[in-house]
Amino acid sequence: MDFTFSPEHKALRRMIREFAEREIAPIAAELDREHRVPMGIMRKLGEIGLLGVCFPQSYGGMGAGEMGYCILMEELGRVCTSTATNVGAHIGIGAMAIHLDGSEEQRRKYLVPLARGEKFAAFGLTESNAGSDAANISTRAVRDGNEWIINGGKIYITNGGYADVITIMAVTDPTLGARGGITAFIVETDWPGFEVAREEDKMGIRGTSTAELVFDDLRVPHENVLGKVGEGFITFMKSLDMGRLTLGAACLGGAQGALDWSIQWAKTREQFGAQLAQKQSIQWKIADIATEVEALRSLVYRVAWMVDADQPFTRLAAMCKLYGSEVASRAIDMALQIHGGLGYSRDYPVERAFRDARIAEIFEGTNEIQRIVIASRLFREHGVRIGP
Numbered sequence: 048m049d050f051t052f053s054p055e056h057k058a059l060r061r062m063i064r065e066f067a068e069r070e071i072a073p074i075a076a077e078l079d080r081e082h083r084v085p086m087g088i089m090r091k092l093g094e095i096g097l098l099g100v101c102f103p104q105s106y107g108g109m110g111a112g113e114m115g116y117c118i119l120m121e122e123l124g125r126v127c128t129s130t131a132t133n134v135g136a137h138i139g140i141g142a143m144a145i146h147l148d149g150s151e152e153q154r155r156k157y158l159v160p161l162a163r164g165e166k167f168a169a170f171g172l173t174e175s176n177a178g179s180d181a182a183n184i185s186t187r188a189v190r191d192g193n194e195w196i197i198n199g200g201k202i203y204i205t206n207g208g209y210a211d212v213i214t215i216m217a218v219t220d221p222t223l224g225a226r227g228g229i230t231a232f233i234v235e236t237d238w239p240g241f242e243v244a245r246e247e248d249k250m251g252i253r254g255t256s257t258a259e260l261v262f263d264d265l266r267v268p269h270e271n272v273l274g275k276v277g278e279g280f281i282t283f284m285k286s287l288d289m290g291r292l293t294l295g296a297a298c299l300g301g302a303q304g305a306l307d308w309s310i311q312w313a314k315t316r317e318q319f320g321a322q323l324a325q326k327q328s329i330q331w332k333i334a335d336i337a338t339e340v341e342a343l344r345s346l347v348y349r350v351a352w353m354v355d356a357d358q359p360f361t362r363l364a365a366m367c368k369l370y371g372s373e374v375a376s377r378a379i380d381m382a383l384q385i386h387g388g389l390g391y392s393r394d395y396p397v398e399r400a401f402r403d404a405r406i407a408e409i410f411e412g413t414n415e416i417q418r419i420v421i422a423s424r425l426f427r428e429h430g431v432r433i434g435p
Contacts, residue, residue: 052114052348059115063097063122075127078254079399084209085254089133093164098138102146106154107162113289113354117296117347124300125307128403129254131297136205136255137161139290140411141168144214145233147289148274148282157212157233169206170290171215171234171260172283174199179416181216182225182280186262188217188232195219195232195272197265200244203410207258208246211236214286215262216279223277231279233271240265251402288364290411292354295367296347298375298407299340301400305375305382306336308397312386323385332385336378343367343374362424369417372407379404 052060070088078085092098101116102108109115116138123131142161145153145168160166177183186199197217207213213234220228234241240263247257274282310333313323323329350363379400383390390397408414423433 052118056111056114056118059100059111060118060122062095063119066091066095066097067122067126071123071130072126075129075254076393076396076399078127078129080253080393082248082253084133084256085130086209088130089137089167090164092134093162096163098134098164099162101138102142102158102162106146107159113292113351114348116293117351120293120296121300121303121347124297125304126300127254128297128301128400129252131300132205132252132255132406135290135293135297136170137168137210139293140170140286141206141210141212141214143289144170144231144273144282144286147285148231148278149233152270153233153273161212166211167206167209169204169210169213170283170286171201171204171207171213173203174201178203179413181283182229184216184218184229186215186217187221188219188230188267190219190269191266193269195230195267195269197232197234197240197262197267200259200261202259203247204258204260205410206256207260208243208256213260214273214283216283219276219279225280227277229279230276231273231282232267233273234265234267238265238267249406251399251404251406287411288361289354291368291417292347292350292360292364294407294411295343295364295371296351298371298404299343299347301375301404301407302336302340302343302371302378305378305397305400306333306340308395309333309336309382309385329385332381336381339374339378343371346370362421365412365417365420365424368407368411369414369421372404372414375404375407 096109097119099108100111100119101113104110120131123134142158145158161168172181174184188195188197215232215234216229218228219230242261244259244261249257313329316323347367350360350367353360382397383401386397389395426433
């Protein structure tokens with residue numbers, strides 16, 4: 048197994064890092080204060096090809112694979128969790144669902160402009176009674192000739208306030224349950240019957256749009272069924288596998304940022320007549336952060352390599368999300384402690400990072416759900432089936 052970085056991937060990282068440091072880092076605090084999505088940055092990311100980084104060139108992408116996509120998410124996560132979240136919702140789950148199960152016509156019509164940043168995507172799964180229990184959705188789609196009429200709604204949809212295209216799940220046959228009775232659809236947000244009801248005022252990732260969506264007799268052409276009728280749950284779970292891996296990459300970036308800030312602070316801050324770097328208690332904290340960062344980096348890029356090599360990765364993607372979110376939270380918590388009172392001040396990025404990091408343990412499947420996924424897969428490999 049060889050998942051080392053190619054010269055092309057190294058060059059890609061340099062390009063992304065330079066862009067992130069020049070364009071995103073200087074405004075990250077402003078985005079948080081103003082609760083503002085950086086639409087200009089999103090468009091620029093599309094113009095330079097990064098919103099299609101993992102998709103084939105034939106669909107407007109860069110063709111850098113999952114390795115390239117994880118590099119993008121790591122570098123964005125290092126400077127601004129909000130921007131990484133916007134990009135992750137656009138590429139990793141919104142557009143990814145179309146890439147995985149879309150028809151050739153759907154990929155040409157939707158994936159190409161999404162990869163180029165000409166349109167933006169979101170992923171509509173969560174409902175009031177269907178968060179961790181994703182199969183418990185109540186949004187309903189009823190066929191009417193060559194159209195489907197959709198009624199219901201979604202909550203906590205990242206990019207929901209500005210997306211042009213949203214992939215959603217709806218019940219098409221309530222007698223069949225999740226595996227047979229749920230269908231995925233591609234919805235254009237300017238269609239009659241689609242409404243953004245409200246946007247959330249959040250503790251963290253405030254430079255993102257998190258919206259409640261309402262569907263009131265929303266008519267969707269049959270040609271916009273994504274995948275096969277009745278197999279939408281499978282499409283969405285495959286998309287979440289991809290999203291969980293790259294969320295782990297964004298968390299890696301956040302943890303690396305915390306390590307960088309901590310080292311720099313320990314070099315410059317003096318207490319009791321010596322640099323903080325000379326204090327064993329600080330050395331141990333930094334050693335712990337660095338060790339977990341390297342362990343997470345190995346996991347993330349090993350799984351990215353597996354995706355590009357077309358190997359099964361569901362269990363390991365869940366591990367990336369679980370371990371990545373908890374490593375980032377621990378790293379940023381220790382970074383805040385190293386900074387002392389200044390770390391609690393909004394004048395320093397560690398305070399924003401502390402608020403931003405918490406959501407990673409919740410969205411794209413809570414960490415409790417990830418533990419269930421990991422354990423059930425492990426037991427299945429040993430001939431024991433967990434759950435229904």
